[in-house]
Amino acid sequence: MSALSYPTELIICPSVEVEVYGEAITPECKPEPNAINLATQGIAEQSSHYARKGEPNLAIDGKRNGTYNEGSCSHTEIDYPAWWRVNLKATYSISTVVIYNRQDCCDHRLMGAEIRVGDSPDVSTHIKCGTIEGTYPGSIHTICCHGLKGQFVSVVIPDQSQYLTLCEVEVYGEAVIPECKPALNAINIAKQGTADQSSYYSYLGSPSHAIDGNRNGIFGKGSCTHTQKDTPSWWRVNLKATYAVSAVVVYNREDCCDNILMGAEIRVGDLRDVSKQVK
Structure with missing residues (x-):
């Protein structure tokens, strides 16, 4: 019997126990349940610092609060280009990047931002895997990177002078294990x-x-x-x-x-x- 891939209601007579087995069907570009956010283990940098409250690591602190003055969003000066990047400390096959926009104001500044992946700190050499094409206060943007491999994930606003503010960046994927190298956190x-x-x-x-x-x-x-x-x-x-x-x-x-x-x-x-x- 083939596996059912749509919600199914089971109606059965009274029973002592019912056990159901199968695998979750993960919608395209959505992190799997209990997936580990790789960004939190990384080191973040950005093109410039607007103020102490806007440090780059605030975009990977695990807090999705979108109010800038509450101290959990990164913030650059007006740069050309403005960029932010996280060093994941190892090469990963990146499946999904989730961007949380600020919700108190200025959400439009993130319009046109590119999410990129690469193995060099130079964000201009990274490969684009998606662009933010519409924003609203507190907007959440899920970008599919389809297994692009790299140690760095960056967010860049190209071809214009702009501030870049990120209230959280989550990165999901799998470690790329060189041949015969123990996996990360292997026992x-x-x-x-x-x-x-x-x-x-x-x-x-x-x-x-x-x-x-x-x-x-x-x-x-x-x-x-x-x-x-x-x-x-x-x-x-x-x-x-x-x-x-x-x-x-x-x-x-x-x-x-x-x-x-x-x-x-x-x-x-x-x-x-x-x-x-x-x-």
């Missing part, structure tokens, strides 16, 4: 495991030191493992469950002997015998 599952190794050099080189969360590369500081000269030398961690392993990050020692790790193989398997694990 290091090694820390929940149990470590072993082929032999013990000394108590300072305990196998558990490689999963203690301490990346200190000085052996004498007690956060590195160390075996004897074994054939082969090996270290392993038991994750206590089966995982689809996407990335393994290994930190070498920094005080000496970094060449010892040359040629080391990273292997994964369901058997304790490291010789039977897959490289």
